[in-house]
Amino acid sequence: MTVDPLSDALAVADARSVFSGGFEAGGDWAIRLRGRDRLKVNAVLRGSCLLVRESGGEPLRLAEGDVVVSDGRQPYMLCSGPGIEPTDSDDVVMDPATRMVRLGQGEDVDVACVSGHIDLSRDRGDLLRRALPELVHVRADSPEAGVLRWLIGQLTAEMKTRRAGVEFVSAQLAQLMFVQVLRICLTDSDGLPPGWLRALADERLAPALRLMHGDPAHPWQLEELARAAAMSRTTFAVRFKEAAGVPPLTYLLNWRMSLAARALRQDTAPVAALARSVGYTSESAFSNAFKRAVGVAPRTYRVEAAAGTRPSDG
Numbered sequence: 308m309t310v311d312p313l314s315d316a317l318a319v320a321d322a323r324s325v326f327s328g329g330f331e332a333g334g335d336w337a338i339r340l341r342g343r344d345r346l347k348v349n350a351v352l353r354g355s356c357l358l359v360r361e362s363g364g365e366p367l368r369l370a371e372g373d374v375v376v377s378d379g380r381q382p383y384m385l386c387s388g389p390g391i392e393p394t395d396s397d398d399v400v401m402d403p404a405t406r407m408v409r410l411g412q413g414e415d416v417d418v419a420c421v422s423g424h425i426d427l428s429r430d431r432g433d434l435l436r437r438a439l440p441e442l443v444h445v446r447a448d449s450p451e452a453g454v455l456r457w458l459i460g461q462l463t464a465e466m467k468t469r470r471a472g473v474e475f476v477s478a479q480l481a482q483l484m485f486v487q488v489l490r491i492c493l494t495d496s497d498g499l500p501p502g503w504l505r506a507l508a509d510e511r512l513a514p515a516l517r518l519m520h521g522d523p524a525h526p527w528q529l530e531e532l533a534r535a536a537a538m539s540r541t542t543f544a545v546r547f548k549e550a551a552g553v554p555p556l557t558y559l560l561n562w563r564m565s566l567a568a569r570a571l572r573q574d575t576a577p578v579a580a581l582a583r584s585v586g587y588t589s590e591s592a593f594s595n596a597f598k599r600a601v602g603v604a605p606r607t608y609r610v611e612a613a614a615g616t617r618p619s620d621g
Contacts, residue, residue, distance in 0.1 A: 312507050312520045313489060319565045322425050322435055324348070324481035328406035329421035329466070330399075332356075336411030336418075337386035337393035340377075346425035346436065347377040348485065349385065350459045354418035359384045360442070372447025372456055376425075376488050378436055385420065387411065405466060421462060423481045437552075438502035443488055451491040458484045501552030509550050511536050515543070519559050523566055524586040527559055564600040567593070571609040578605050 329352075330338065339361075340347060349358075351373050358367040362381045366389065369375065377383060384393045399408045411417075425435070445452055462480045465473050492499060496508030506512050515532040518525075532555050533543035547555045563585040570581050582593035597605045 312503065312513075312516045313486075313493075315520045316435065316438075316503060317486070319569050322346075322485070323478070324425050324485045325423055325478060327423050328401055328408065329419065330408040330410050331416045332387065332410035332418045332420075333415045334411040334417075335387050335391050337384055337391040338399070338408075338410055339382055339384050339393040339395050340422070341382045341396065345379045346439070346485075347379050348374065348423045348425065348481070348488075349377075350374045350421050350455075350462075350484070352419040352421060352459065352463055353416070356418050356420070357384075357386050357388065358442075359386060359389070362441075367442075367444060369444075370447055372452065372459070374445040374452075374455055374459070374484070374488065376439070376443040376445075376485070378439055378441050379424070380441070383442075387418070404469070407466070421459070421466070423484075425485055438499065438504035439492070440498055440500055443492060443498075445488060445491050449491065451487070451494060454487050455484060455491075458487065501550060503551060503558070506547065506551040506558075509546070511538065512543075512547055512550055515547070515555065519555075519562060523559070523563050524584055526586060527556070529555060560596065561600070564597055567597055567605065568601060568608065571605055572612040581605070 340349070349369075351369050351371055353371055355368060355370045358369055358375060360367075360381060360383045367375075369385075386393065394410065399410070401408050445455060447456065458480055462477060462484070465477050465480065489504065492504060493508045496505050499505040499508065503516070507516055514535040518532060518535055519527060529540050529544060532547075533540045536543050538546065544554060547558070551558050553561065567581055567585050570576065570584070576584075578594065579590040582588075582590045585593070587593035587596070594605055597608070601608060603611070
């Protein structure tokens with residue numbers, strides 16, 4: 308692995324951003340969106356609208372240029388105003404040429420929005436979903452939003468021109484949008500739940516994270532990691548658990564199991580070799596640890612992943 312924990316987590320989670328389409332709306336309108344256990348992304352290209360969560364809470368006003376990322380666990384509604392009966396996103400008809408939907412009865416287009424999702428089905432989803440709040444709102448006027456606006460503009464241009472390679476380019480732009488959202492989260496860590504992303508945002512803890520990610524097979528001890536963070540063992544352990552939600556060595560164990568799960572899905576290396584790559588000298592010790600973390604033995608996990616029968620853990 309690298310010494311860039313953000314890139315590592317994206318690779319291990321095998322997160323894939325997919326542009327799915329969008330809508331234009333006028334007059335009174337409302338649409339219900341479901342994440343279906345995928346991270347859902349919406350970007351407002353034009354106008355403004357309300358986001359209403361079915362779980363409750365105050366409606367959120369989205370302005371032109373705003374981007375929101377939902378953890379996908381709860382449905383939510385985008386609408387022109389409160390009290391409008393929503394159309395379910397499954398019931399709308401998309402124009403196959405533009406991949407856009409028309410909502411509302413108004414003749415003018417007051418609002419335009421593009422949507423996508425981040426598919427976590429190839430991993431347990433723990434790394435990404437649990438590291439993010441229920442909803443991330445990136446305002447158009449935030450200091451980090453300039454890159455997002457450029458990416459959204461490029462995505463919109465791809466939708467309109469439909470040039471050769473549009474599907475591939477749209478997917479890459481969607482991926483870059485998501486990475487930029489994560490980077491913005493790192494600059495405002497107060498809104499993050501305990502997890503690796505919040506720990507990475509802590510400059511005092513980041514050196515220890517980089518050590519664990521850079522050499523996961525090394526038998527790291529608490530004292531070594533605390534030294535890298537320039538703290539006492541006790542101070543480091545307390546601060547790390549508050550930020551990451553788990554003690555440092557538990558984080559290391561979870562990271563090793565995530566690496567192992569990805570390797571089992573993607574290659575055919577012997578389990579003994581894989582065990583050594585994540586710091587286990589004994590195949591049986593690794594197999595027991597993996598089964599405790601994932602629920603099945605490594606060989607069973609590999610067979611199920613290859614057959615496509617391994618259920619999504621996210």
